[in-house]
Amino acid sequence: MSCRTDKLRVFIVLCIVLMLPAAGFALITGTHGNRPVRDRGWPAGTLDVANLESRLGYWVGPPFGGGEYHFLYRCKDTSEFNEALKTFAATEAKKLELVVHNGPEYSFWLKDNKEELSKEDNRVDWTFTVWIPESWKSLYNSPRSYMLHSELSQFKKSVAPPRIDVYIGGGSVVWEKVKIPKNVVLIDKRPGSVSPEFAGSGLVRGKVFDMATGKPITGAQVILARHEGGGKWTEIKRGKTNERGSCQIAKIPAGYYEVSVLADGYAPRKQGSYHNKRPEYLNFEIGLAQPQCIKGVVADQDGNPIEGVKVSATNVLGPDGYGYPSVGDRTSTTDVQGRFEICLLPKGLMTVRCRCEGLHLKRSIFEQYKIPSEQIKLVMTGTGTILGKVVDKDGNRPAGGILLELEPEGGNKPGSWGGSWNLSADGSFKMTGIPPGKYIISTRPNPGSSNFEPNTGKITVKAGKTYEIELLHEDQRDRPMNIIRKFIERRLKDEQ
Secondary structure (H helix, E strand, O other), X not given: OEOOOOOEEEEOOOOOEEOOOOOOOOOOEEEEOOOOOOOXXXXXXXXXXXXXXXXXXXXXXXXXXXXXXXXXXXXXXXXXXXXXXXXXXXXXXXXXXXXXXXXXXXXXXXXXXXXXXXXXXXXXXXXXXXXXXXXXXXXXXXXXXXXXXXXXXXXXXXXXXXEEEEEEOOOOOOHHHOOOOOOEEEEEOOHHHHOXXXXXXXXXXXXXXXXXXXXXXXXXXXEEEEEEEOOEEEEEEEEEOOOOOEEEEEEEOOXXXXXXXXXXXXXXXXXXXXXXXXXXXXXXXXXXXXXXXXXXXXXXXXOOEOEOOEEEEXXXXXXXXXXXXXXXXXXXXXXXXXEEEEEEEOOXXXXXEEEXXXXXXXXXXXXXXXEOEEEXXXXXXXXXXXXXXXXXXXXXXXXXXXXXXXXXXXXXXXXXXXXXXXXXXXXXXXXXXXXXXXXXXEEEEOOOOOOOOOEEEEEEEOOOEEEEEEEEOOOOOOHHHHHHHHXXXXXXXXXX
């Protein structure tokens, strides 16, 4: 069997019903000004820093609009900043960090849409970042957080400590006059703080070691690739570790970089991102594991092998249980016997993705597989297609942005399938690769509104079938307000 299925075309009419209003969400929220904020479950003392008069505003998130608060400040002089440091030092936390950067810094959050970012009104002298502990635990320490965050440095780590970032140069703070409290840990990100010879350009220092033995790896290559836009990355510099496993790369041009590490006899690993829009110093240590392979077969429900399936190793965890981000593509395409093999993986765990038009992996996307493995058996089932149009009561495409959503009947659960689509200019849409099952389909305005009652209906999808439907979208965002208004008018009349 090859990676292709035949489809049966059928036509159905979807009945529209109403549901209760659903609140929307934003990735980033916040406010301007220094109106006092209330406690969100932060460490004691946080509010005293957050509510300083020099605050210009704050924003929350990402990820997912919650948990990480970023407060923005501009001070009159260094003495005011020193007073803020004293307040910060009184925060009750196991660790407090002061991170120093080259300045000036301009905040996107303060920028008016018609202004240049680098205007004085958008300048900040320092920022204060603090996490809600429960939000951190939910994002990075929950049993299935590896599905979203295994490749991030925060994964399975303790809550990040409260942190002040200060920007030296072009602002009000003179570094030579700063007084650092004894209980505050200093992290200087300015290359010139290492040595004057490094001032004015980026600096990276890394140490590479064997994860199994802890011994340094000689001859490992540290590669800096700069983001050029449009998903394109260009290698700018690379260095090689010495007998101590250490490597230094200096005089790095401005830009946003990705840092990767390769060594003979080891699975390659991405170290992470490196922000060097102004000269920045990055110092890291990274462990490499010896390469392993996984092998397996992809078949249909009757046991027939499927050719042409792209199988990917995803959410890879190394032998230490932490994420082992990939360098390059960890993908294999099945042969005529449905066999695949993926190598250059560390010993550990992984999840699997299978891509094949018209087919869907039967097992849960949360299921983990051991690395190495010799006999992974994957089963794929046929999928359905939904296509059609969304119209208003007059039969035309509804005005504005419309979001079409599909979710399993009974709600989204771990491992379930769902998605969202935007309409084309004529109101048409096409949903492909839908696993068999019962679904709720709905339309909403985009951007969303908390007082909109979504138009919804039910549909059952079977493998190999295409369903053509027409959806009626009625914008009812004014309806709840009209009800409230009539209630108020009636109440006022009764009182008179």
